[in-house]
Amino acid sequence: MQNMFYLLNLTVSGVKNLKKEVRLDFYKKTIDKNFDPQKYRLKAIYGENGSGKSAIVTAVKIFQDLILNDNYLSESKNQSFLEEIINKETKEFKFNCEYMFHVESQKTIYNYTIYLGKNDNDQYEIKYEKLIQKNGNYPNNNYKTIFECRNGEIENIELEDADKDYVVKKTMNLLSSKSLVYLLIANLKKDAAKTGKDDSYKELIVNIIVSLTFVIMIKVYLAEEDQHELYFLRKRIKESGIDKELIGKGLLELSESINAYSGVDERKIEKSDYKKYEKMVGQLTDFIKIFKSELVSIEIDKRDDGDQYICELILNYGGYRVNKEFESTGIKKLIRLYDCFMAASTTGIVFIDEMDSNLNDVYLCRLIEYFMYYGKGQLCFTTHNLDPMTVLKDNKNSIEFLSSDNNLVQWTTRGNSSPDNCYRNGMIEDSPFNIDATDFIGIFGE
C-alpha cells in the first residue's frame, strides 16, 4: 500500500497545562519535488513530569474525535472530559495541522484548524473550523480556502449557489457541535460526486474525503483509549457513488484497509472482518514471541453475537494458557501497542503517549531502530527513557524537549555531546532540572 499521507506539522494549545501554542514539525519548512521524509518520520518528545507531553497526544485524540465521532460534543461524558482537560485558564482548545496528500508526483497540502470554546451554557462547542489547500509541488504557492466556519455559521465555502444552499441547510444549527468535515460526509448528496456532475461540489467532496481519510490514518495511544466507530463514515463514503477514478482507487482502498488494522485488542469483531482479524492475531503471535520465546500461540476464544464475534485472546505457553487480561502488564502493553506499531510500520500516523512505560529499555531501543530503518509510517511518542536518544540522534527533528513553560526545543548536534547527557545534566534550553537528591531530605526519613 502506497503511503499517501504525511503529517507536516501540528500546533496545539489549551490542553491541560499547555497554555501557549506548541508546534511540532515533522519535516523541513519547504516541500519541493525532492520530498524525502525518511529521516523525519520519527519523533520523541521528552519533558519533565507535568510539562505537557501527554497533552499534545491528547490534543491529537480530541481533534480526531471531533471529526470522527458525530456525538462527541453532545455526550455529557465528553463534555466532562473536556471540562477537565481543556486549560482552566484559557478555556479554549486550538488545534492546527498541515498534512500532505501525495499520489505519484502530485502533492496537495492541506491545512486544517479547529477551535473549541465555551458557549452560554458553559458547554464546549466548535467556535472555528477552517480547511485550506494548496498545490505542494511549488514552495511559493498560496493557500485556497475550501471552507471556513465561525460561531456555528459557514463564512466561506467554495460552492455554486445551489450546492451552497444545500450544505447550509443540511448543517444549520449543527456546526457548533459537529465538524463540517463530518457533516459533509454524513450528508453526501447521492451520486453528486460522479464525474461530469457539478464541479465545485465534486471538488469539495474529494477534498473532504482526503481529509477524513487522513484523520482515520491517525492512531493515538493513550492510557485510556476509547475505540472509534468508523463504520458509519466508511459506509457513507461507499454509498455516495463516488467514482473511484475521481479520488483515486488507492485512497478508497486505503480507507477500507484501515479497518483491518484498527484493533487486534478489540473485543467485538465484525464477522466479515474475522479472517483479517485471525491473520492479525497470527502476526501478533510472532511479535509477542520476540519478547516471550516460550509462547506457542495466541488463540481466539470467540462467541457468536449477531453480525459480530466477541473475542478474547488466550496466550498458549504449551503447558498452560493465560487469558490476555491476566498477562503481565508489559505483555498487555505490547498487545495494545501492536496495532500502533503495525500502523507505524506501514502507512499510519501514530502518536503514542509514554511509549516506554512497562517496556524494557533494550526492547524499546530495538523497536525504535526498526521504525527508523524499516518503517514507512510516522511515529511520534512521548517517553522518559533517554536510551532511544542514542538511536534517534542520527535522524532529523527527531528529538524534542518540552519545558514546563511550554517551550519546545529541538535537539541540534553539539560537537561530541550526546543529547541524553546534555538533557540529564540540565544542559538543554529551558530544562535546567534544578532538582537535587538533598531536596528529599526532610521529606523522607526520620
Add this chain to the structure above:
Amino acid sequence: MALQMIFCLEANKQSASDYVYIRDTINRFYKLNNKIKIAPIYMNGKSNYNSTKVAREIKRMTKDYIMGETVVLYCIDTDAYESNAEQAKELDVISSYCHNNGCELIWFCHDIEEVYVGNKVPNNQKVKIANGFRRSKGIENILEDRLLSDGKRKGYSNILIVLDKYLGRK
C-alpha cells in the same frame, strides 16, 4: 539570558547537608525560572577548592552550558578565622582565588550550621539536623539580616548579597 550557577560546596555528596540550607535560602527568597540552572559541585573538603578535579568539573559544566553565562560560587565556612591563623590564612587564600578567577565567595561565619541552626553541629549529626531544619521549615524563621551581612560576624553570612546580583527576589 540564561544563567548557570555552580555552587562549590565543602561537603562530599554523602553528607551534603550544606546544600539543604542553600537551596532553602534560594527557595525562600528568590524566583526561579527555566532560564536559571543551579548545580552543586561537592569539593570533599575546603582545601580542594583549586584541585584539578574541581577545576575540571567547573570547566566541563561551563563548556557544556551553551545557553548562557555561568557563575561559580564558592560556599565556604570561615571557621575560627579570628583565633586560628592557619584557618584565617586559608580563608584569605580562597578569597583571593575567587577574586582572581571571577568567582563569587559566599561565606558562613563560622560555619553554615551556626548561621542557620544557631550552633555548631558534630559531623555525624549534620544530615539529621538538616533533616529537622527542612522538616520544621526552619528557613522561615531565619532573620533576613543574618544572611545580608557585608562583614563577618558569628552566625551571619553574605549569601543574599551575592545571590541578589544574579537572582530576582520573590
